[in-house]
Amino acid sequence: MRTVGALILVMWAASDSPETAFHVSPAGNDAWSGTLAEPNAAKTDGPFATPARARDAARAAIRAGLKADLAIRLRGGVYRLAEPLVLGPEDSGTGAHAVVWSAAPGEKPVISGGRPVTGWKKAEGGLWTAEVAGTFRQLFVGGERRPRARAPDEGYFRIVKAGADDRTRFTFAPGNIRPWKRLNDVEVVFLHDWSISRIAIDSVNEAENVVTFRHPIGCDAKHYRISGFEKTPRYFVENALELLDRPGEWYLDRGAGRLYYRPLPGEDPERLEAVVPLAKGLLEVRGEAGRPVRNVRFSGISFEHAEWPTPEMGYAEGQASVYELRREGQKPAGRTPVPAAVRFEHAVSCALEGCRFAHLGGSGLWLAAGCHRNRISGCEVADVAANGVMIGEGYAATRKDPSGKMAGEADPELVAKGNVLTNSLVHRCGALYFGAVGVWLGITDGTVVSRNEIRDHPYTGVSLGWIWNPTPSPARENRVEGNHIHRCMQILSDGGGIYTLGRQPGTVLGRNLIHDIPVNAGRAESNGIFMDEGSTDILVEGNVIHGIGRAPIRFHKAGQNTIRRNVLVPPPGREPFTFNACKKETMVYDGNETPDPSSWKPPSPGSLKAGRE
Numbered sequence: 001m002r003t004v005g006a007l008i009l010v011m012w013a014a015s016d017s018p019e020t021a022f023h024v025s026p027a028g029n030d031a032w033s034g035t036l037a038e039p040n041a042a043k044t045d046g047p048f049a050t051p052a053r054a055r056d057a058a059r060a061a062i063r064a065g066l067k068a069d070l071a072i073r074l075r076g077g078v079y080r081l082a083e084p085l086v087l088g089p090e091d092s093g094t095g096a097h098a099v100v101w102s103a104a105p106g107e108k109p110v111i112s113g114g115r116p117v118t119g120w121k122k123a124e125g126g127l128w129t130a131e132v133a134g135t136f137r138q139l140f141v142g143g144e145r146r147p148r149a150r151a152p153d154e155g156y157f158r159i160v161k162a163g164a165d166d167r168t169r170f171t172f173a174p175g176n177i178r179p180w181k182r183l184n185d186v187e188v189v190f191l192h193d194w195s196i197s198r199i200a201i202d203s204v205n206e207a208e209n210v211v212t213f214r215h216p217i218g219c220d221a222k223h224y225r226i227s228g229f230e231k232t233p234r235y236f237v238e239n240a241l242e243l244l245d246r247p248g249e250w251y252l253d254r255g256a257g258r259l260y261y262r263p264l265p266g267e268d269p270e271r272l273e274a275v276v277p278l279a280k281g282l283l284e285v286r287g288e289a290g291r292p293v294r295n296v297r298f299s300g301i302s303f304e305h306a307e308w309p310t311p312e313m314g315y316a317e318g319q320a321s322v323y324e325l326r327r328e329g330q331k332p333a334g335r336t337p338v339p340a341a342v343r344f345e346h347a348v349s350c351a352l353e354g355c356r357f358a359h360l361g362g363s364g365l366w367l368a369a370g371c372h373r374n375r376i377s378g379c380e381v382a383d384v385a386a387n388g389v390m391i392g393e394g395y396a397a398t399r400k401d402p403s404g405k406m407a408g409e410a411d412p413e414l415v416a417k418g419n420v421l422t423n424s425l426v427h428r429c430g431a432l433y434f435g436a437v438g439v440w441l442g443i444t445d446g447t448v449v450s451r452n453e454i455r456d457h458p459y460t461g462v463s464l465g466w467i468w469n470p471t472p473s474p475a476r477e478n479r480v481e482g483n484h485i486h487r488c489m490q491i492l493s494d495g496g497g498i499y500t501l502g503r504q505p506g507t508v509l510g511r512n513l514i515h516d517i518p519v520n521a522g523r524a525e526s527n528g529i530f531m532d533e534g535s536t537d538i539l540v541e542g543n544v545i546h547g548i549g550r551a552p553i554r555f556h557k558a559g560q561n562t563i564r565r566n567v568l569v570p571p572p573g574r575e576p577f578t579f580n581a582c583k584k585e586t587m588v589y590d591g592n593e594t595p596d597p598s599s600w601k602p603p604s605p606g607s608l609k610a611g612r613e
Contacts, residue, residue: 193524
């Protein structure tokens with residue numbers, strides 16, 4: 001008797017159709033063949049039930065040889081994962097034929113790492129409770145992120161005085177922090193200029209108004225200390241039951257495994273669609289150096305509800321959701337990015353088209369080392385705790401070998417090259433880790449970010465580069481063009497609509513519309529474009545920058561760049577440029593305009609056409 005896998009191979013070999021398809025449905029069965037979109041009348045055959053089973057069936061077909069595109073069609077519904085779906089080189093298409101994971105026509109499949117919360121019971125004080133398993137930092141109700149119980153409910157407290165070591169304690173205003181019942185559940189969210197720390201409270205001395213933390217606030221570098229940016233920086237407190245005073249807030253008692261929720265008006269526990277994320281990733285497309293994953297496409301699929309547990313010793317962010325790796329009793333072991341729910345590594349000529357990445361506890365989507373000529377098109381990235389889209393590597397690509405070469409120079413194939421992000425919406429990133437950016441481009445070559453809307457971020461919209469000096473690196477010939485970037489820098493400071501670092505020959509920032517960047521809340525200025533340390537050999541051309549609280553363009557320790565034919569509208573009494581630790585004469589200027597804002601009308605989004613892809 002043949003196995004199901006053997007039957008699939010026979011059917012594949014006998015097929016004369018231009019495309020062979022496997023089908024997946026929440027109403028399916030992994031013991032079926034997967035070749036039918038619906039169960040048959042006898043309920044003896046039909047679609048698969050899980051994406052993993054479809055992957056395994058596709059592998060058998062790929063081994064038999066692709067004579068046409070191979071489609072894996074997901075019917076509408078939710079596919080709940082406990083761990084990521086992993087694809088490797090054996091799941092690749094060929095030069096002629098693709099492996100296409102797609103939504104069935106007209107349907108909306110969701111790959112979810114979340115679990116519904118059920119069994120709600122009414123508790124004292126208008127609260128609801130439910131028994132839950134696992135630890136999580138996100139709760140989504142009716143498709144919306146709900147905030148953890150916090151104080152203050154809006155805005156921030158400010159510290160009164162940093163402690164003697166400027167790291168592990170500070171004085172607070174009376175009443176701002178209390179010795180709450182389950183103090184080990186409570187953390188302080190501390191705002192540096194361009195990053196944050198999330199640190200658990202150890203003890204509270206209410207008589208002296210002093211709070212002490214289990215681990216230091218801020219990265220190891222000196223400027224991240226409590227008073228490193230301001231004498232009285234901002235902070236707020238999260239996750240105490242006593243703070244659960246506002247509709248929509250929640251609290252998790254980790255020890256008891258009990259979730260508390262204060263409902264919004266009109267919410268009914270019998271109909272509440274509440275989800276908590278538990279899986280720590282959703283999709284990994286993982287090739288190898290010299291053996292990449294090739295020609296795999298994803299179309300029309302939503303990836304939702306992934307968790308990322310904050311490190312035990314707290315979250316100390318350096319920049320752009322790159323945080324410090326802490327070890328008890330030892331010096332930090334460097335920094336690394338908050339991981340993404342969907343990650344590609346050593347992937348070539350793959351695509352994500354019309355997909356959605358939402359309600360995620362870490363970063364959203366990452367094209368990492370060895371990713372070449374991949375395309376992200378028509379996608380939405382929304383409600384993400386850390387970075388939205390990441391392309392390239394940071395410290396991993398700049399680490400030097402014994403010969404003194406950076407990793408990306410010693411092995412150019414490691415550098416992400418020729419990738420495209422286009423016609424997509426990236427918004428509401430940095431929901432938990434405010435130093436996050438909408439689109440992060442590290443050490444990358446020939447990356448194109450074009451015709452996207454990038455908005456509503458606590459820090460920078462697009463960050464490009466990852467070396468704080470003009471040392472030559474593999475970062476070059478990137479293009480950020482024709483994007484609509486607005487409402488960034490909503491919480492932190494010292495960033496911009498676009499932020500650059502390092503020498504990037506051939507790189508162009510062109511024809512972007514950038515606006516609504518408010519006055520910086522912290523010490524350092526925020527801008528439409530901020531060309532930070534080492535930014536050199538970059539062309540800034542044809543951008544329109546207006547509605548900026550400070551200068552439209554700022555330079556800090558930057559080298560020579562060309563600023564050509566931009567429309568720069570500074571606020572009253574401000575110049576179009578600010579220079580910190582570099583000189584105006586360093587730059588090359590040509591045909592820039594600075595119209596009077598009282599009579600100037602901004603162009604409509606999309607009127608500034610991007611260049612070729």
